[in-house]
Amino acid sequence: MSAPAVVRHEINRRDFLKTGVAVGGGLLISLYLPELALASGESNAGTTTAPAAPFAPNAFIRIGTDDIITVIVNKSEMGQGVYTSLPMLAAEELEADWSKVRFEPAPVDPAYAHPVFKIQMTGGSTSTASEWERFRKAGATARVMLISAAAKNWNVDPQSLKAENSFVIHAASGRRASFGSLAETAAGIEPPKDVPLKDPKDYKLIGKPTRRLDTPSKINGSAQFGLDVQIPGMFTAVVARAPVFGGKVVSFNADKARAVPGVKDVVQVPSGVAVIASGFWPAKLGRDKLEVKWDDGPNASLSSVGMREQYSKLAQSPGLVAKKIGDPAKALAGAAKTVTAEFEVPYLAHATMEPLNCVVDLRADSCEIWSGTQFQTIDAAAAASVAGLKPAQVKIHTTMLGGGFGRRANPASDFIVEAVHVAKAAKVPVKVVWTREDDMHGGYYRPMWYDRMVAGVDAGGNPVAWTHTIVGQSIMQGTAFEAFIKNGIDDASVEGAADLLYGIPNLQVDLHTPKIGVPVLWWRSVGHSHNGFAVEAFFDEVAHAGGKDPYELRRTLLANQPRMRGVLDLVAEKGNWGKPLPAGRGRGIATHFSFDSYVGQVAEVSVDKDGMPHVHRVVCAVDCGRVINPDSVKAQMEGGIVFGLTAALKDAITLEGGRVQQRNFHDYPMLRINEAPEIEVHIVTSNEAPTGVGEPGVPPVAPAVANAIFAATGKRIRRLPIGRVELG
Amino acid sequence: MITLKVNGKQLNVDVDPATPLLWVLRESLGLTGTKYGCGMAQCGACTVHLNGEAIRSCVKRVADATGKEITTIEGLSTDLSHPLQKAWIEIDVPQCGYCQSGQIMSAAVLLAENSAPTDTDIDEAMTGNICRCGTYPRIRRAIHRAAEIKGGRNEGRAE
Numbered sequence: 062m063s064a065p066a067v068v069r070h071e072i073n074r075r076d077f078l079k080t081g082v083a084v085g086g087g088l089l090i091s092l093y094l095p096e097l098a099l100a101s102g103e104s105n106a107g108t109t110t111a112p113a114a115p116f117a118p119n120a121f122i123r124i125g126t127d128d129i130i131t132v133i134v135n136k137s138e139m140g141q142g143v144y145t146s147l148p149m150l151a152a153e154e155l156e157a158d159w160s161k162v163r164f165e166p167a168p169v170d171p172a173y174a175h176p177v178f179k180i181q182m183t184g185g186s187t188s189t190a191s192e193w194e195r196f197r198k199a200g201a202t203a204r205v206m207l208i209s210a211a212a213k214n215w216n217v218d219p220q221s222l223k224a225e226n227s228f229v230i231h232a233a234s235g236r237r238a239s240f241g242s243l244a245e246t247a248a249g250i251e252p253p254k255d256v257p258l259k260d261p262k263d264y265k266l267i268g269k270p271t272r273r274l275d276t277p278s279k280i281n282g283s284a285q286f287g288l289d290v291q292i293p294g295m296f297t298a299v300v301a302r303a304p305v306f307g308g309k310v311v312s313f314n315a316d317k318a319r320a321v322p323g324v325k326d327v328v329q330v331p332s333g334v335a336v337i338a339s340g341f342w343p344a345k346l347g348r349d350k351l352e353v354k355w356d357d358g359p360n361a362s363l364s365s366v367g368m369r370e371q372y373s374k375l376a377q378s379p380g381l382v383a384k385k386i387g388d389p390a391k392a393l394a395g396a397a398k399t400v401t402a403e404f405e406v407p408y409l410a411h412a413t414m415e416p417l418n419c420v421v422d423l424r425a426d427s428c429e430i431w432s433g434t435q436f437q438t439i440d441a442a443a444a445a446s447v448a449g450l451k452p453a454q455v456k457i458h459t460t461m462l463g464g465g466f467g468r469r470a471n472p473a474s475d476f477i478v479e480a481v482h483v484a485k486a487a488k489v490p491v492k493v494v495w496t497r498e499d500d501m502h503g504g505y506y507r508p509m510w511y512d513r514m515v516a517g518v519d520a521g522g523n524p525v526a527w528t529h530t531i532v533g534q535s536i537m538q539g540t541a542f543e544a545f546i547k548n549g550i551d552d553a554s555v556e557g558a559a560d561l562l563y564g565i566p567n568l569q570v571d572l573h574t575p576k577i578g579v580p581v582l583w584w585r586s587v588g589h590s591h592n593g594f595a596v597e598a599f600f601d602e603v604a605h606a607g608g609k610d611p612y613e614l615r616r617t618l619l620a621n622q623p624r625m626r627g628v629l630d631l632v633a634e635k636g637n638w639g640k641p642l643p644a645g646r647g648r649g650i651a652t653h654f655s656f657d658s659y660v661g662q663v664a665e666v667s668v669d670k671d672g673m674p675h676v677h678r679v680v681c682a683v684d685c686g687r688v689i690n691p692d693s694v695k696a697q698m699e700g701g702i703v704f705g706l707t708a709a710l711k712d713a714i715t716l717e718g719g720r721v722q723q724r725n726f727h728d729y730p731m732l733r734i735n736e737a738p739e740i741e742v743h744i745v746t747s748n749e750a751p752t753g754v755g756e757p758g759v760p761p762v763a764p765a766v767a768n769a770i771f772a773a774t775g776k777r778i779r780r781l782p783i784g785r786v787e788l789g
Numbered sequence: 790m791i792t793l794k795v796n797g798k799q800l801n802v803d804v805d806p807a808t809p810l811l812w813v814l815r816e817s818l819g820l821t822g823t824k825y826g827c828g829m830a831q832c833g834a835c836t837v838h839l840n841g842e843a844i845r846s847c848v849k850r851v852a853d854a855t856g857k858e859i860t861t862i863e864g865l866s867t868d869l870s871h872p873l874q875k876a877w878i879e880i881d882v883p884q885c886g887y888c889q890s891g892q893i894m895s896a897a898v899l900l901a902e903n904s905a906p907t908d909t910d911i912d913e914a915m916t917g918n919i920c921r922c923g924t925y926p927r928i929r930r931a932i933h934r935a936a937e938i939k940g941g942r943n944e945g946r947a948e
Contacts, residue, residue: 140884140922272881277869279886280877280893282822282862289821297816322805340816341825342808414826414834414887414921463824463887464921497827692881696927700884703923726831726919735912737925 116244118206118252120172121199122151123165128227128241130155131163135173136192137183137435138166138275139465140700141755142693145273146189147196149689153266154200154259157240158227164274166459169437180438184470184583186656186753189689193751194258201256203247210246211238261687261748270692275461287433287460288494290420295490296325298483299344299499301351302333305719306504306578307358310334317350327351328486332475335483341494357719360578365509365715368577369405372511372532376403379530380573381549384559387567392526396517400606404514404595406781407713409507410729411584415463416500419480422490423448428455432477433462435470439541443474447481466704467583471505472540501729502721506714507584508534508554512595516565522607524618526567529558529595534581535574549574553583557592557760562625562654563600563618579716585704586759589655593760594709594767594781597651601768602777611768612638612650625652627745628661628682635743636663636680646677647773651764656753658685659745662702662761664738666769668776672785676706676738676766684745686752694754695742701758702740707732709763711782791855795820796864806852811835813851814861822862822890826919833918836891837861843898845917862890865897873897876935884922892918896932905936 116124123131132148144164152162167173173181176191204224211229212219215236222231227240261267278284303309313334315327323343328335334353338344393399420431421444428448434440437457445452462469469476480493495503510533517526535551537543545552550572559570584590604611612633619626629652633639642648645667652661665678681698688694711730715722723729767778776786790801795818802817809828814820814837823846826834830845837846838860865871869878873893876882883889892915899906899914906914911932920928 138885140886142884272878273883275886276878276881276883279883279889280862280874281865281869282820282890284886285821286824286887288825289815291816291819291821340804340808340812342805342812412921414824414832414885414919416825461887462885464885466921494825497829497832696881696884696924699926700923703925704921725829726827727829731832731919731921732923732925733919734915734925734928737923737929740926 116203116247118203118247119199120167120170121196122155122203124203124240124244126241126244128161128239129163130157130161130227130240131165133165133167135167135181136188137433137459137462137465137469139183139433139435139462139469141188141697142273142690143183143188144275145271146689146693147192148274149266149271150193150196151200153264154197155204156224156226157200159266159271161227162274169441169457174438182438182470183435183465184467186658186755186757189751190657190753197258198256201258202252205253205256206247206250207240207243209250210243214238214243214246267689268687268691271690273693284461286415286463287420287431288415288418288463290431290460290492292420292422292431292490295420295492296337296339296487297341297344298335298337298487298491298493299341299348299496300330300333300335300479300483300493301348301353302499302502303355303357305355305357306360306580309356309358311354311356313354314352317352318347321347321350326487328483330479330482330486332479332482335487335493337483337487337489337491344494345496361719363578363716363719365407365717368509369511371575372509373403375532375573375575376511376513376530379569380532380571382569382571383550383555384568384570389526389528389567389569392567393515393517393528396525397520398606399515399517400603401513401515402599402602402777402779404512404598404779406510406591406594407715408509408579409584409708409712410501410714410723411464411466411468412501412729412731413464413466413468416497417468417476417495417503418493419476420490420492421480421484423481423484426450426454428481429458430455430477431458431460433460433465433469434477435462435465435467436474439472440474440477443478444481447478448485466585467587468505471582472542475503475505497726498724501723501725504580505582506579507590508536508581510591512591514595514599516599516603518603518607522609524565524603524607527561527565528569530571530573531555531558531592532573532575533591534577534579536581536583536587538574538576553588555588555592557589557653557655558596560654561596562622563615564621565618585701586655586756589653589756589760590708593651593653593655594763597653597761597764598767598778601649601764601771615650615652624684625654625659628652628659628684631743631745632661632663632680632682635682635741638663645773647769647771649765649768649770649772651761651768653757653760655757655760658683658752658754658757660698660757660761662765664762664765664769666766666773668770668774668786668788672788674710674766674770674783674786678739678741679762679765680741680743681758682743682745683754683757684747685754685757686747686749688744689751691744694744697754698742698758699740701756702762703732703737705759705762706738706766709766709781709783711784713782791851793851793854793859794857795859796861802851804851806850808851809847810837810849810851810854810859811846814846820861820863824887824890826888831919832888833895834888834891836894836918838894838898841898841901843895862894865893871897872935872938873900873931875938876931880927880931880934882924882927882931884924888918888920892920892928896928896935899932900935900939904940906932
């Protein structure tokens with residue numbers, strides 16, 4: 062509720078991540094120990110030092126005699142701009158000429174582990190926050206060593222030198238030496254133990270809109286994604302997987318598949334039957350001709366309709382209490398008016414533009430993997446386990462990711478593990494390619510959720526009680542992260558609900574966690590993706606029930622939340638809250654706190670005579686602390702809004718007879734350019750530590766649109782996707 | 790043996806004539822800038838030019854592409870000098886980048902046929918190209934910007 066509560070909650074979660082090693086059992090938990098993930102002394106970091114780059118002061122920076130500065134980035138680039146923002150941090154402190162800066166993906170090595178999570182991974186909108194200090198220190202260390210090198214060469218006091226634009230300069234004598242010319246000498250300098258960091262007022266790069274370093278490669282076809290990798294002797298595999306989650310192969314006949322020209326082999330793997338061929342097309346044709354008899358297992362009768370009934374029933378009684386303040390039952394009983402509403406959202410696929418894939422070259426004593434993954438340490442250990450090797454014998458090349466959104470950070474490493482199995486069975490280097498349909502049917506969805514909410518307002522229309530019952534699967538249950546679940550509460554289920562910023566004196570958030578045989582996973586903004594909708598759409602209902610303006614009521618209840626209130630005021634002003642609109646249009650407002658960032662959005666929406674909503678404009682304000690690259694923050698908000706709109710307006714993964722009913726973009730559609738609203742992003746200037754931007758843009762848009770539809774039509778939206786609004 | 794003319798070069802490939810052009814470009818010719826996204830002409834990631842028309846190479850039989858001029862993203866320019874590439878850099882359009890080859894190839898046909906496209910023209914030409922990262926507002930701006938660059942208006946900075 063209050064800011065300290067939120068902070069405590071965050072620390073608990075992170076401390077838990079740190080201590081997961083000590084309290085958890087089993088193989089995967091032990092992976093948190095980097096030295097187990099990569100055997101001691103077998104660091105790959107050294108191999109990043111090419112002969113042409115003699116100066117490698119730490120795992121993150123390499124400077125060549127050609128003056129080229131290579132920043133080794135330990136985060137996967139999936140569109141969020143991390144191959145630019147992290148180099149900016151190093152370059153700032155290095156006093157580098159930005160035009161000389163290049164990026165390179167890091168190998169898998171303990172040196173590159175997440176400072177908090179202790180594994181090499183990208184997720185939770187944490188890249189900037191977690192690397193903010195380390196990359197600046199890496200740059201500052203290199204700068205001090207280059208200055209020491211020049212001082213040694215010139216026999217002058219290092220204090221008389223400064224670094225600027227990739228040169229070390231001795232002002233007194235006018236001497237200048239480029240970083241490249243000092244690289245060899247600097248390599249012999251002892252790295253300083255501690256280095257001073259710049260005063261933010263002296264920043265030259267941080268805070269300036271900076272063009273992405275990876276753009277040129279992404280507009281001429283040269284950027285290499287996992288699907289683009291070709292290695293010598295490689296075959297392509299397409300896998301027939303069980304049509305029902307948890308299903309198994311009973312038997313198969315591959316005669317017709319083997320007869321397809323180009324098909325080399327057909328092998329059984331734990332996840333199904335793999336057809337290995339000279340290329341994708343023969344592999345796919347071969348798979349089409351496979352005859353597989355499946356045992357559907359225990360999930361053959363799963364249906365979305367049945368689950369909805371089950372969830373709705375569960376929501377009628379309180380679950381395990383995740384958060385309680387005051388006495389909500391008493392406060393509700395004494396309220397002048399109560400409001401009750403039930404909200405529901407479906408399973409969602411990540412639907413990254415690049416379908417899942419993985420290249421594996423498995424040898425007797427090594428396993429080399431090329432893939433766009435967010436979860437290197439976990440994947441390396443999982444691959445090692447399948448291959449019967451040590452994690453240190455697994456080498457992962459992180460390619461560009463054609464979208465991640467959480468799908469490529471799987472505790473089960475599904476697409477990596479399967480590819481290693483295929484390579485092991487086929488005994489050749491393979492690229493396993495998932496078709497769009499495979500990707501859509503592959504599970505690991507955003508869970509389906511059902512929320513029942515009751516609020517009470519006093520005679521003045523002020524909320525006095527708020528209860529929220531959440532029903533949905535746990536993401537962490539049954540994974541290596543299960544140890545994070547405390548007292549039956551998976552934090553990812555209640556985030557954005559239990560840490561409500563509004564000052565409501567009596568509150569309860571409780572949780573039912575049904576076990577369902579559909580694999581679920583974090584999906585851009587995770588629990589916030591549904592709680593943001595339920596909380597902010599319901600807030601609008603509560604405001605109207607009490608006769609309050611939804612913006613004004615938020616303002617009142619955020620009296621002790623200055624940063625969110627600042628965002629709210631900014632977005633209301635820029636979004637013309639309260640000003641006239643063209644006929645037929647409505648405006649909706651929503652705010653949401655996630656990944657330590659504050660975001661507010663105002664949507665302008667109309668609904669046509671057929672009930673189809675049209676989102677014309679979305680204005681967004683964000684406070685994410687100090688901004689590294691404002692253009693990237695804007696891009697992430699724009700992207701988050703479009704991503705959230707697709708979910709709000711269009712999509713659902715549904716099941717019938719245990720089978721996923723959607724197949725491709727015709728029945729799991731994406732927002733297209735003609736439907737994309739005008740988007741305006743405003744960034745709050747802040748000196749606070751940087752926080753997340755990849756995910757926080759998503760949660761507010763669905764409720765902002767739902768609230769705008771109410772403003773335009775008087776119809777409440779309580780179920781996503783909105784699809785067609787029932788008018789009349 | 791099938792003969793194709795890709796980015797100005799005559800090339801021979803030994804594949805099943807029914808193979809979609811996409812896989813021949815990517816796997817036989819190593820032109821991996823053209824992407825696979827859906828395999829059913831729903832997403833536009835595989836867009837290339839066939840005799841100057843934007844087509845979805847995932848549903849085009851390679852046999853039907855013989856004797857025609859095929860242009861892929863690798864052939865749009867050799868030095869990022871196409872007005873669209875300049876505008877894409879200036880406006881920093883891509884995020885993950887996976888769909889961008891297809892986006893640019895669709896936009897290139899629009900720009901070749903229409904030197905000053907309106908928002909409606911852009912909607913019509915670009916609706917077949919999905920971007921999951923949501924770069925649409927920037928794609929729109931960049932197409933307008935490319936039209937300016939192409940017309941010699943305010944060339945701007947495009948390193």
